[in-house]
Amino acid sequence: MTVVHEFDWPDRVVIGTVGRPGERTFYLQARAGRRTASIAMEKQQSAVLAEMIDRMLDELVAADDKLSIPAQAPAELVDDAPLEQPVEEDFRAGSMRLGWDPRTAQLVIEAYPVDGGLLDADADADADAVDDPDDVDAEPGEMLVVRIPVGTARAFAERARRVVASGRPTCSDCGMPMDEDGHECAPGSGA
Incomplete structure (x- = not known):
């Protein structure tokens, strides 16, 4: 059975980070009422x-x-507020899909675990049943599905770009990220 973290018309959906620049972990976080998922x-x-x-x-x-x-x-x-605390990772995103639901005029974001979290669809089937190798459907063990209206989608994308850009400053000579304790340009970088 697939665990689906599903949010239709969530109260909040954002990209945020935990940690210092250079050591940040990025999260896609959705909340509806008291229920939260952090990917x-x-x-x-x-x-x-x-x-x-x-x-x-x-x-x-x-x-x-x-x-x-x-x-x-x-x-x-x-939405410039920090992530909902405590941030408890549900899974690490591997593949993602973006779609459009014309019935509700919402964007649909789907995220799946890095390893796919695949489960054998027949795992719960009767032990005496004969498996047909052509009829084996694997489904993800866990997934996130978030449906958001178009205005919320624009705000989500705008915040995500700001969060990504708010990391370590880049070196004007080599273009690589600089740490707080200094930076040495890579050999052959033109510096």
């Missing part, structure tokens, strides 16, 4: 998710002029 992500996954959300919203506007999709995050939806 660990890579910094690059956070950046790509924000980019894909904006791209999908822009494509939807171009394809259907009847959709009311803001070009920027509505001010009332901007």
